[in-house]
Amino acid sequence: MRCLITGGAGFIASHLAETLRNQNHEVILFDIRNIPTESPLIEDDIRDTALLTNALRDHRTEAVFHLAALPGVRLSVREPKRAIDINVQGTTSVLESARLAGVRKLTFVSSSSVYGLGLPMPFQEDTTPTLPISPYTASKLAGEALCHAYSRLYNLPITVTRLFTVYGPRQRPDLAFHKFIAAIAAGQPIPIYGNGDSRRDYTYCTDAARALAATLQLTTPFEIVNIASGRAIPLTEVIGAIEAVANRPALREHIPHQPGDVDATFADITKAARILHYTPSVSLLDGIRAQWQWQTR
Numbered sequence: 136m137r138c139l140i141t142g143g144a145g146f147i148a149s150h151l152a153e154t155l156r157n158q159n160h161e162v163i164l165f166d167i168r169n170i171p172t173e174s175p176l177i178e179d180d181i182r183d184t185a186l187l188t189n190a191l192r193d194h195r196t197e198a199v200f201h202l203a204a205l206p207g208v209r210l211s212v213r214e215p216k217r218a219i220d221i222n223v224q225g226t227t228s229v230l231e232s233a234r235l236a237g238v239r240k241l242t243f244v245s246s247s248s249v250y251g252l253g254l255p256m257p258f259q260e261d262t263t264p265t266l267p268i269s270p271y272t273a274s275k276l277a278g279e280a281l282c283h284a285y286s287r288l289y290n291l292p293i294t295v296t297r298l299f300t301v302y303g304p305r306q307r308p309d310l311a312f313h314k315f316i317a318a319i320a321a322g323q324p325i326p327i328y329g330n331g332d333s334r335r336d337y338t339y340c341t342d343a344a345r346a347l348a349a350t351l352q353l354t355t356p357f358e359i360v361n362i363a364s365g366r367a368i369p370l371t372e373v374i375g376a377i378e379a380v381a382n383r384p385a386l387r388e389h390i391p392h393q394p395g396d397v398d399a400t401f402a403d404i405t406k407a408a409r410i411l412h413y414t415p416s417v418s419l420l421d422g423i424r425a426q427w428q429w430q431t432r
Contacts, residue, residue: 136240136351137161139196141181141229142203144168146305147244147298150344151200158348163194166203182221184228184235191236198240198351201229204275207309208248211271212394222274223281230285240292242350243282247299247336247363247400248272256367256401260297260359268397279359286357294350299363299402303340303422304429312423315374316430319381324388325374331389333370334399336363339417339425349411363402364415376420380427 138155140148143164152162152174162174165187169178177190181203191199204222205211211218226243233241250258251266267273279295286293302312318325346362378385407413417425 136197137163137195138198138200138351139163139165139191139194140200140202141165142201143174143176144170144172145202146307147301147340147343148200148202149305150303150340151202151347154341154344154348160348160351163190163196165190181225182228184232187228187232188235191232191238196236196238198242199229199233199238200242200244200347201226202244203229204244205271206307208269208271208396209393211269211274215270218270218274222271223277226278226281230281230291234285234289234291238291240351240353241282242294242296242347243278244347245275245279245295245297245359246272247297247361247402248397249276249279249297250397250400252397256399257365257403258361258401259403260361260406269394283357290356292354293357294353295357295359296347296350297359297361297402298343299336299338299361299400301338301340301343303426305340306426312373312377312426313430315377315385316381316427319377319383319385320431322386324386327370327387327389328396329389329392329398331370331387332398334367334401335370336365336367336400336402337373337419337422338363339415339422342415342417346407346411346413349413353410358410360407360410361402361404362407362413363400363404364419365402365404367399367401368419373419373423376423377427379420380424
């Protein structure tokens, strides 16, 4: 299929593009940034609906993977209006462009953080409430609602994927694993928010990319599906794995808890296994080893 990836210059998008190419799909990237890439890249803003519609038509695009967003909880707390503009208005533009261009399938990348705080775990797509606690997560939940509306109104098959803390080679420098590895490699303290007892469900980048690519096979009108490892991993285990890979102890610096952050995430991935035939294949230790090798090479 001919696939266009918004946010195509990003971390997860780079792994998705590789996976799609390896499966013999044609890939076009759309991003506000211009980077060297093996796939054709259109440099522009997703909020320009006319330009995006023309790009989809010109490339006879059959499927869209919508990854473009202003990422990060903390940035959205500092700049809430910008987060809503890019993530909500941008998603509306992508959906409208897909509708006008006659796209056959759209996959929207949402976030585990839409579940919020204090809920029973593991999180289930159809039964766990969504209680966003930051502008970023509210914007992602708004995007999910828009996807549902477009699917019903315009018969556009849409899959919403809730990704749980993706890590691995090419991860952004502002994300935790990248910060930890950089600090340990340099012999500096790693920043730990709060008391360090958080637990997260971590997803290796190629596992996430395989799951996203698998959504192309779904023909149902609308689905929401968790993509994760299916484990709530303590932060202490993460730090221990990095120490084992680095073969050196980590220095720790505790800093105040950040507004908008959640303390724990844990996904039920039964639905992903059932409808996407998804099984995570990369262990935390192997994933951290791969990121360490990429980051310190």
